[in-house]
Amino acid sequence: MGVTIVNPTSYEAAPRSVPRVTVPGLDGLTVGFLSNSKTNADKVLEGVATALVGRFGITPRLYAKRVPSIAATDELLDRIAAECDAAVVAMLDCGSCASWAVADMAALAARALPVCGMVSTQFEGFSRQVLAIQGADALGLSVIAHPIGGIPPQEAFERVTPAAVDVVVSALTTGTDKESAA
Amino acid sequence: MSVYGPTDLIDIADVHDEDAAAEQLHRWGWTDGLPVVVPTPQRVERFLAASTRDPDASLGPIAPRGAELTLRGLAANAVMAGCLPAYMPVLEAAVVAMRQPDFNLYGMQMTTHPCALMVVVQGPLAGESGIASGAGCMGAGFRANGTIGRAVRLVAMNIGGARPGEGEVAGDIDRATQGSPAKWSFCFAENQGDSPWPSYASELTWPDGWEPTDDVVTVAAVEGPHNINDHQSSTGKNLLKTIAATMSTPGANTAYRGGDQFLALGPEHARVLADSGLSRRDVQEYLFENARVDATRVGREKLDEASLWGGYRLKLDEWGHRVPIARAPEDIRIVVAGGTGKHSAWMPTFGATWSQSVRLPRTAGGEFTVAPLNETARWANDLESE
Numbered sequence: 001m002g003v004t005i006v007n008p009t010s011y012e013a014a015p016r017s018v019p020r021v022t023v024p025g026l027d028g029l030t031v032g033f034l035s036n037s038k039t040n041a042d043k044v045l046e047g048v049a050t051a052l053v054g055r056f057g058i059t060p061r062l063y064a065k066r067v068p069s070i071a072a073t074d075e076l077l078d079r080i081a082a083e084c085d086a087a088v089v090a091m092l093d094c095g096s097c098a099s100w101a102v103a104d105m106a107a108l109a110a111r112a113l114p115v116c117g118m119v120s121t122q123f124e125g126f127s128r129q130v131l132a133i134q135g136a137d138a139l140g141l142s143v144i145a146h147p148i149g150g151i152p153p154q155e156a157f158e159r160v161t162p163a164a165v166d167v168v169v170s171a172l173t174t175g176t177d178k179e180s181a182a
Numbered sequence: 183m184s185v186y187g188p189t190d191l192i193d194i195a196d197v198h199d200e201d202a203a204a205e206q207l208h209r210w211g212w213t214d215g216l217p218v219v220v221p222t223p224q225r226v227e228r229f230l231a232a233s234t235r236d237p238d239a240s241l242g243p244i245a246p247r248g249a250e251l252t253l254r255g256l257a258a259n260a261v262m263a264g265c266l267p268a269y270m271p272v273l274e275a276a277v278v279a280m281r282q283p284d285f286n287l288y289g290m291q292m293t294t295h296p297c298a299l300m301v302v303v304q305g306p307l308a309g310e311s312g313i314a315s316g317a318g319c320m321g322a323g324f325r326a327n328g329t330i331g332r333a334v335r336l337v338a339m340n341i342g343g344a345r346p347g348e349g350e351v352a353g354d355i356d357r358a359t360q361g362s363p364a365k366w367s368f369c370f371a372e373n374q375g376d377s378p379w380p381s382y383a384s385e386l387t388w389p390d391g392w393e394p395t396d397d398v399v400t401v402a403a404v405e406g407p408h409n410i411n412d413h414q415s416s417t418g419k420n421l422l423k424t425i426a427a428t429m430s431t432p433g434a435n436t437a438y439r440g441g442d443q444f445l446a447l448g449p450e451h452a453r454v455l456a457d458s459g460l461s462r463r464d465v466q467e468y469l470f471e472n473a474r475v476d477a478t479r480v481g482r483e484k485l486d487e488a489s490l491w492g493g494y495r496l497k498l499d500e501w502g503h504r505v506p507i508a509r510a511p512e513d514i515r516i517v518v519a520g521g522t523g524k525h526s527a528w529m530p531t532f533g534a535t536w537s538q539s540v541r542l543p544r545t546a547g548g549e550f551t552v553a554p555l556n557e558t559a560r561w562a563n564d565l566e567s568e
Binding site for chain 2: 068
């Protein structure tokens with residue numbers, strides 16, 4: 001015999017509903033950089049932007065939301081989608097800020113914008129779980145060394161290695177099928 | 183017995199008694215670590231019978247996982263927590279509160295901050311349910327307080343899907359760096375009988391007014407209580423100095439000036455203030471003006487970020503480098519709770535959240551009513567594109 005219980009949990013999983021959007025290449029495009037105002041998020045984005053300007057001649061546009069622990073407004077997200085061809089979001093390096101940055105990523109992707117998130121090592125697994133909750137696990141994350149807050153700004157800038165930039169480029173230009181094949 | 187759907191019941195086939203079933207619940211990670219009561223259908227039925235709604239009712243998705251909470255799921259977690267069936271209406275109201283968008287359950291469940299789900303109950307039901315409001319009401323010793331707060335936490339974990347951890351194992355997405363004992367349970371009732379002021383709930387801006395028979399449940403994402411000890415002050419002015427100084431701390435998220443925080447005055451402290459002619463609003467205004475963080479004692483990096491998030495980078499000079507801990511006096515919420523003694527408690531907010539007060543249905547079959555937020559919750563917070 002067993003013991004029958006009423007299920008105190010739920011097994012429901014969010015449907016995968018936010019596909020990855022890509023562009024064929026970044027040459028000459030306008031790329032939006034959305035900072036959530038975490039310390040050094042702007043420096044990380046500057047590191048990515050500097051590399052993408054050098055490699056592809058992109059035009060960077062910087063955006064920010066003031067409070068990282070809530071969603072970016074629809075107005076801001078609409079504006080980024082209207083003004084940019086792709087977007088990079090930073091910084092995913094704490095719990096509430098990363099969870100809402102992931103939600104912002106999903107919201108940008110739902111606006112048909114290629115998007116990549118900048119995540120610190122200690123929050124990669126977490127952010128991938130939250131992406132799955134958002135139905136957005138197809139979106140890309142570029143991982144850089146934790147922590148990002150509490151270090152000199154120049155060091156945060158330098159943590160954006162060429163390899164990390166490669167991941168950003170791939171997330172914005174390569175579909176998940178080709179990326180997994182590679 | 184009500185009709186169960188295909189995923190409502192689980193047969194734990196390889197156990198022979200409830201002790202073993204409870205151990206299985208621990209192994210599955212469905213508990214808070216403390217012993218639980220096994221949620222058998224017979225027990226759950228008793229809780230469903232005491233609820234305000236139909237057993238098949240959906241209470242909506244619970245963040246962050248977004249899984250649907252059914253009344254049965256709520257009842258099962260209430261059984262596990264050790265609740266009595268009579269607590270169900272309070273739990274239903276707490277769920278309504280947690281699900282309000284401005285509560286930001288999604289963010290507060292996954293933050294590194296140690297915020298708990300504080301449940302404050304007001305009205306006749308608090309007394310009828312045995313929810314303590316007097317001596318020791320925030321601590322151990324009271325079944326209703328302990329198990330109601332615990333049931334809310336179990337819902338957050340089991341339906342919301344956030345268990346503590348580093349994010350590397352499925353479901354361990356409550357990223358609290360250290361957490362807090364208040365995350366086990368944090369529930370108490372307002373001590374209206376010993377309060378010199380109108381009840382907290384009566385001063386909210388209910389669209390259809392407030393009645394003394396109203397039962398109201400408030401849920402807030404706040405830290406556990408910080409003690410405020412003042413055995414000496416005989417005047418409101420002196421006592422407020424102690425309270426304001428205690429609340430002027432840079433390490434709390436109040437330095438970001440978002441959300442609403444709670445001050446639970448012990449009845450003796452409340453009496454000192456009232457005897458000095460101070461109303462609740464007077465106290466709020468004093469604390470807003472005087473409970474300020476001395477920015478000159480905060481490191482540059484911390485201040486840069488706090489002032490950016492709080493939107494006061496350009497205000498520091500005007501404020502004389504004394505940073506308010508709220509956007510407005512009304513965001514310093516004040517209740518009276520506790521028993522004899524010269525202690526009060528301050529519960530700083532998580533920040534990116536607004537507490538929610540929910541009135542239970544006034545008549546059978548009626549609706550839960552959510553109190554309007556303070557106007558401050560609507561202030562814009564986005565920077566311009568640079």
